Amino acid sequence: xxxxxxxxxxxxxxxxxxxxxxxxxxxxxxxxxxxxxxxxxxxxxxxxxxxxxxxxxxxxxxxxxxxxxxxxxxxxxxxxxxxxxxxxxxxxxxxxxxxxxxxxxxxxxxxxxxxxxxxxxxxxxxxxxxxxxxxxxxxxxxxxxxxxxxxxxxxxxxxxx
Numbered sequence: 001x002x003x004x005x006x007x008x009x010x011x012x013x014x015x016x017x018x019x020x021x022x023x024x025x026x027x028x029x030x031x032x033x034x035x036x037x038x039x040x041x042x043x044x045x046x047x048x049x050x051x052x053x054x055x056x057x058x059x060x061x062x063x064x065x066x067x068x069x070x071x072x073x074x075x076x077x078x079x080x081x082x083x084x085x086x087x088x089x090x091x092x093x094x095x096x097x098x099x100x101x102x103x104x105x106x107x108x109x110x111x112x113x114x115x116x117x118x119x120x121x122x123x124x125x126x127x128x129x130x131x132x133x134x135x136x137x138x139x140x141x142x143x144x145x146x147x148x149x150x151x152x153x154x155x156x157x158x159x160x161x
Contacts, residue, residue, distance in 0.1 A: 004073065005073055005074075005075045006070045006071075006073050006074050006075065006110055006111075006112045007074075007075050007077060007089055007109070007110030007111075007112070007123065008070075008074050008075070008076050008077070008109075008110050008112060008113060009076070009077055009089075009090055009109055009110075009113060009160070010076055010077075010078065012109065012110070012112065012113040013071075013074060013076050016067050016070060016071060016112075017071070019063075019067060020064065020067045020068070020071070023060055023063060023064050023067070024064060027060050028057075028060060031053055031056050031057045031060060032057075034049070034052075034053035034056070035050065035053045035054065035057065037049070038050035038053050070112055075110075077089045077090040077110075078090075080159065084157045084158060084159060085135065085157075086133050086134060086135050086157070087108060087131045087132055087133060087134050087135075087154070087157055088108070088132065088133075089108050089109065089110060089123050089132075090107075090108065090109070090159075090160060091107070091108050091157050091158065091159065091160060092105060092106070092107045092108075092157075092158050092159070092160040093105070093106055093107075093108065093131060093154060093156065093157055093158075094154075094155040094156040094158075095131070095152040095153065095154055095155060096152060096153040096155055097150065097152055098139070098150075098151040098152065098153060099150055099151070103155065104152075105119060106119050106120070106121045106127075107119060107120045107121070107160050108121060108122075108123055108128055108131065108132070109121070109122065109123070110122065110123060111123070111124045126142050126143060126144070126145075127142050127152070130142045130152075131152075131154070134154055135154065135157075136154050136155065136156060136157055137153070137154065138153075138154050139151055139152065139153050139154075140152050140154070
């Protein structure tokens with residue numbers, strides 16, 4: 001089975017690499033120390049600290065594996081080279097929600113980096129898909145999960161850096 005490419009901005013790649021380094025260099029040592037200290041307390045069958053440390057160790061190793069997998073299949077978007085005539089991954093877009101009469105600004109990113117609370121929407125989201133390839137002045141229709149259609153006017157496309 002071919003694994004899907006993880007589209008990342010350079011910033012997203014850097015953050016994942018930093019997190020991976022921290023997990024491997026710092027967090028592994030910290031949890032190993034916690035396990036060692038818990039073991040020194042004796043009976044492991046009723047040792048909550050030991051169980052908690054082992055759970056933390058399992059979570060750290062799972063996250064390391066997850067990040068490794070993301071990075072193995074990463075495709076980095078060079079934001080300086082993004083064409084701002086049309087919306088692409090790595091662009092920042094300013095749009096106008098025609099129903100609620102408000103301006104919104106989003107950065108289009110790969111699904112790995114998406115965080116709508118920070119204004120980063122996935123290229124795979126309904127809005128992200130609708131915006132890709134569009135130009136300033138165009139109006140896009142986005143169908144919500146309940147079947148309602150929301151219209152947005154594209155006001156501006158810019159490089160995000």
